[in-house]
Amino acid sequence: MTKHYDALIIGGGHNGLTCAFYLARAGMRVRVLERRHVVGGAAVTEEFHPGFRNSTASYTVSLLRPKVIADMKLHDHGYRVVERTISNFFPLENDYLKLGGGRTEAEFARFSAKDAAAYPAYDAALEKVAGVLRDLSLQAPPNVGGGLAAIVAAAKQGWPMAKMDLATQRDLLAIFTKSARDFLDGWFEHDVVKTAFAFDAVVGNYAGVSTPGSAYVLLHHVFGEVNGKLGTWGHSVGGMGAITQAMARACEAQGVEISLETPVDKLLVSGGKTRGVRLESGEEIVAPIVAANVGPALLYRQMVDEADLDADFRSRMKTYKTGSGTFRMNVALSELPDFTVLPGKEQAEHHTAGIVIAPGMDYMDRAFIDAQQHGWSKKPIVEIMIPSTVDSSLAPQGAMSPACSASSSTPRSTGTRTARKWRT
Numbered sequence: 528m529t530k531h532y533d534a535l536i537i538g539g540g541h542n543g544l545t546c547a548f549y550l551a552r553a554g555m556r557v558r559v560l561e562r563r564h565v566v567g568g569a570a571v572t573e574e575f576h577p578g579f580r581n582s583t584a585s586y587t588v589s590l591l592r593p594k595v596i597a598d599m600k601l602h603d604h605g606y607r608v609v610e611r612t613i614s615n616f617f618p619l620e621n622d623y624l625k626l627g628g629g630r631t632e633a634e635f636a637r638f639s640a641k642d643a644a645a646y647p648a649y650d651a652a653l654e655k656v657a658g659v660l661r662d663l664s665l666q667a668p669p670n671v672g673g674g675l676a677a678i679v680a681a682a683k684q685g686w687p688m689a690k691m692d693l694a695t696q697r698d699l700l701a702i703f704t705k706s707a708r709d710f711l712d713g714w715f716e717h718d719v720v721k722t723a724f725a726f727d728a729v730v731g732n733y734a735g736v737s738t739p740g741s742a743y744v745l746l747h748h749v750f751g752e753v754n755g756k757l758g759t760w761g762h763s764v765g766g767m768g769a770i771t772q773a774m775a776r777a778c779e780a781q782g783v784e785i786s787l788e789t790p791v792d793k794l795l796v797s798g799g800k801t802r803g804v805r806l807e808s809g810e811e812i813v814a815p816i817v818a819a820n821v822g823p824a825l826l827y828r829q830m831v832d833e834a835d836l837d838a839d840f841r842s843r844m845k846t847y848k849t850g851s852g853t854f855r856m857n858v859a860l861s862e863l864p865d866f867t868v869l870p871g872k873e874q875a876e877h878h879t880a881g882i883v884i885a886p887g888m889d890y891m892d893r894a895f896i897d898a899q900q901h902g903w904s905k906k907p908i909v910e911i912m913i914p915s916t917v918d919s920s921l922a923p924q925g926a927m928s929p930a931c932s933a934s935s936s937t938p939r940s941t942g943t944r945t946a947r948k949w950r951t
């Protein structure tokens with residue numbers, strides 16, 4: 528007998544699962560169709576080497592809204608986040624910088640007393656802007672082409688910004704338009720201090736610190752929270768997959784049907800409206816609502832027939848650029864890295880931090896320019912996390928499972944060349 532659904536979700540990433548949960552909670556019959564053998568998308572925990580597990584793509588959490596955690600009752604389904612002792616560790620040529628753990632100002636003071644004094648005001652300014660955007664993130668964005676209703680919705684959503692004091696409005700404008708370098712130049716004088724923040728603007732972002740608009744990404748790093756602490760990033764116990772597994776359980780408790788190894792081939796469209804999907808197996812599933820948890824390029828270039836898109840949109844999608852500026856590698860280690868500037872293989876707080884190899888603003892700009900010109904950066908920005916230092920469930924006793932991410936590379940790059948050159 529054919530089952531009837533009110534909504535189908537293509538993809539079981541964390542956004543697809545969250546969407547499925549809320550639709551089911553609203554009384555709909557919902558089915559999630561996931562291509563892989565596991566839900567989670569980029570938020571998964573996988574065994575990448577015998578005995579070594581890791582969050583194999585996305586690795587640190589902050590942006591998951593407390594409302595979603597509460598609505599999905601994720602704590603009841605095993606969600607737990609631990610915080611790093613310090614947030615970031617920057618090994619430098621003959622020194623180092625540690626951020627977080629309540630001593631950021633003291634660390635900055637080693638490089639510039641003026642910058643240490645400026646830090647609280649910088650932090651407060653960013654937090655003010657982030658606070659407004661945090662509230663906006665729980666509202667449906669106005670629908671482009673949605674007529675008068677959309678204009679009214681946009682005006683309503685813009686109202687909290689109009690109410691901000693003038694200094695905050697200026698900060699908002701600056702942060703949405705300037706490069707990270709220009710924005711930070713307005714606040715700080717020392718290159719090491721600026722670098723500590725500018726890294727946040729380019730991590731996972733195919734941009735340099737001088738790229739206009741890159742300042743906006745600084746906000747992403749203060750926007751979130753974990754365990755009630757604003758601007759903090761943490762680690763999900765059991766890896767990011769523990770979050771999406773908890774979400775899957777929350778969905779199932781709400782009656783959502785989750786189908787694994789069920790890749791969608793095409794959207795079925797008639798009369799300009801979606802009427803369901805065709806799976807790669809050839810099976811057709813009908814539903815009046817289809818929500819896509821896949822990116823626009825995959826959706827509109829592969830899953831929807833060209834003839835079902837209007838000419839203007841079709842031509843825009845043809846030139847829509849998408850790709851990754853990051854190369855990610857998971858490695859199993861028998862011991863912790865030993866840093867020349869902070870020696871020792873016994874676990875210390877800097878081993879639990881995001882270990883960032885990005886010595887200077889010019890270094891980061893060069894990494895980007897290099898990636899643009901050659902596909903790979905000769906000297907990439909490298910971030911290393913050793914999650915097993917904060918979560919013992921991930922690696923065998925005494926062993927470590929670090930993950931390195933390197934920005935910048937370009938989508939046309941291939942596998943292993945730079946990886947062999949990396950040294951910690």
Ligand SMILES: Cc1cc2nc3c(=O)[nH]c(=O)nc-3n(C[C@H](O)[C@H](O)[C@H](O)COP(=O)(O)OP(=O)(O)OC[C@H]3O[C@@H](n4cnc5c(N)ncnc54)[C@H](O)[C@@H]3O)c2cc1C
Nearest residue numbers: 538539540541542561562568569584585586587790791855
């Ligand atoms: C290397 C890397 C590191 C990152 N690190 C972080 C981080 O530390 N913290 C952070 O907050 N964010 C991080 N991000 C970003 C974050 O992971 C993504 O923004 C997030 O996972 C997107 O979630 P999503 O649910 O929208 O999509 P996805 O996670 O991409 O999920 C899409 C799902 O659709 C499925 N799918 C694809 N095609 C089909 C098909 N034809 N049929 C059915 N299913 C299909 C996929 O298998 C997948 O499960 C990182 C991203 C990457 C790539």
